[in-house]
Amino acid sequence: MKQSKSKHAILGLLAQGSGSGYDIKKIVEQKISHFWNESYGQIYPILKDLAATKLVSRKVERQTGKPDRQVYTITARGRASLDDWLSEPAQFQVLRNETLLKLFFGHESDTDANLRLIQRYRDYHLQLIDGCAELEKELKRDHPGDTDLPYWLMTIDHCRVEARAVLRWCDVTLKKLADLDEPTRGRKPRATPVRQRR
Amino acid sequence: MKQSKSKHAILGLLAQGSGSGYDIKKIVEQKISHFWNESYGQIYPILKDLAATKLVSRKVERQTGKPDRQVYTITARGRASLDDWLSEPAQFQVLRNETLLKLFFGHESDTDANLRLIQRYRDYHLQLIDGCAELEKELKRDHPGDTDLPYWLMTIDHCRVEARAVLRWCDVTLKKLADLDEPTRGRKPRATPVRQRR
DNA sequence: GATCGCATGTAAGTGGTTACATGATTTA
DNA sequence: TAAATCATGTAACCACTTACATGCGATC
Numbered sequence: 001m002k003q004s005k006s007k008h009a010i011l012g013l014l015a016q017g018s019g020s021g022y023d024i025k026k027i028v029e030q031k032i033s034h035f036w037n038e039s040y041g042q043i044y045p046i047l048k049d050l051a052a053t054k055l056v057s058r059k060v061e062r063q064t065g066k067p068d069r070q071v072y073t074i075t076a077r078g079r080a081s082l083d084d085w086l087s088e089p090a091q092f093q094v095l096r097n098e099t100l101l102k103l104f105f106g107h108e109s110d111t112d113a114n115l116r117l118i119q120r121y122r123d124y125h126l127q128l129i130d131g132c133a134e135l136e137k138e139l140k141r142d143h144p145g146d147t148d149l150p151y152w153l154m155t156i157d158h159c160r161v162e163a164r165a166v167l168r169w170c171d172v173t174l175k176k177l178a179d180l181d182e183p184t185r186g187r188k189p190r191a192t193p194v195r196q197r198r
Numbered sequence: 199m200k201q202s203k204s205k206h207a208i209l210g211l212l213a214q215g216s217g218s219g220y221d222i223k224k225i226v227e228q229k230i231s232h233f234w235n236e237s238y239g240q241i242y243p244i245l246k247d248l249a250a251t252k253l254v255s256r257k258v259e260r261q262t263g264k265p266d267r268q269v270y271t272i273t274a275r276g277r278a279s280l281d282d283w284l285s286e287p288a289q290f291q292v293l294r295n296e297t298l299l300k301l302f303f304g305h306e307s308d309t310d311a312n313l314r315l316i317q318r319y320r321d322y323h324l325q326l327i328d329g330c331a332e333l334e335k336e337l338k339r340d341h342p343g344d345t346d347l348p349y350w351l352m353t354i355d356h357c358r359v360e361a362r363a364v365l366r367w368c369d370v371t372l373k374k375l376a377d378l379d380e381p382t383r384g385r386k387p388r389a390t391p392v393r394q395r396r
Numbered sequence: 397g398a399t400c401g402c403a404t405g406t407a408a409g410t411g412g413t414t415a416c417a418t419g420a421t422t423t424a
Numbered sequence: 425t426a427a428a429t430c431a432t433g434t435a436a437c438c439a440c441t442t443a444c445a446t447g448c449g450a451t452c
Binding site for chain 3: 044045048063068069070
């Protein structure tokens with residue numbers, strides 16, 4: 001098992017506070033979903049593995065009415081492992097962008113499809129920006145004065161700054177696509193069949 | 199086998215020109231590496247599968263001195279499949295950003311490590327911008343007047359616009375990190391041991 | 397009576413990378 | 425003579441997702 005990324009992501013979250021697999025999933029969705037994701041299928045086996053290698057400890061919390069919780073807490077060894085990972089340089093993996101892939105094949109498609117493609121991409125980034133604002137408000141409300149907060153806000157800022165840039169690119173690109181089309185068609189022929197090219 | 203993404207990526211590249219698995223790999227690296235990647239371990243089995251399902255045809259090209267080439271050409275069925283895929287909306291997958299993950303845990307790390315983290319991220323994006331400029335020049339030189347060119351340039355523009363935004367974010371963030379640190383230390387204590395926190 | 401939230405987990409499958417095998421020719 | 429380029433392919437492995445199973449209590 002390597003799983004270095006997910007493993008350390010979970011370890012890091014536990015360093016910011018003990019919790020269950022269910023808690024981890026909630027935190028991922030709420031606080032870091034703009035740049036990270038984890039599924040239960042990863043989280044539970046990794047927690048088991050972390051416990052087996054003594055990087056975290058586990059204790060059962062009985063609850064009435066609700067199922068028992070397995071609460072995990074980082075150990076000194078876990079801290080050391082986290083610190084090692086944090087001091088290593090981060091990897092930049094090539095991010096696959098399906099929208100750009102389709103746009104790259106734009107000439108194989110038709111203008112309407114291309115416009116729809118970028119319009120959806122634009123909508124998505126608008127929503128992202130809203131989501132960032134929402135999350136920022138929430139975090140500031142729920143964690144005032146928290147020493148972790150400034151770092152959290154920096155990641156939100158990254159998301160927002162990037163989304164804004166992409167938004168502007170969308171506007172420019174929508175214009176370019178319309179211009180590319182203009183010489184060919186005399187304005188809105190509409191009845192373009194779906195499976196047509198050029 | 200689903201492989202919808204890689205499969206259609208390869209199909210699309212073949213639509214822009216016939217070629218071998220080796221050619222595909224070259225094109226991926228040269229033209230779309232800023233937002234896509236494919237390994238031989240994917241390419242060759244997918245080409246085999248595309249040929250088996252008649253979406254592409256294959257013919258052997260004998261070469262003297264060099265090994266034979268398996269040249270693949272998209273068929274009418276392949277075109278239809280590509281068109282179907284192009285008219286479907288693109289998916290936005292959550293991109294995992296390890297740098298942001300580590301920054302999110304910034305308080306669990308130390309300021310020097312955080313600064314190094316963002317500095318490396320900044321360097322990477324500077325290089326990316328250079329790479330974009332380089333690629334743009336190359337494509338304009340090698341494919342003047344090509345009908346595909348405008349779409350290719352749009353994807354490069356996306357990369358550049360995004361990288362520039364991230365670059366600015368890096369500068370702001372580096373300052374924020376330095377400011378966060380200032381109240382704690384009276385300027386450059388230097389001998390901070392690696393495995394220290396807070 | 398349906399669905400949502402809490403809570404833990406597994407099995408099967410997918411999508412992808414890495415490393416390896418082969419081997420000729422050309423370049424450094 | 426070492427390494428890079430051309431060229432095709434496979435096997436093993438890994439990371440990750442999806443779907444499923446279970447079951448209680450609260451809300452709609």
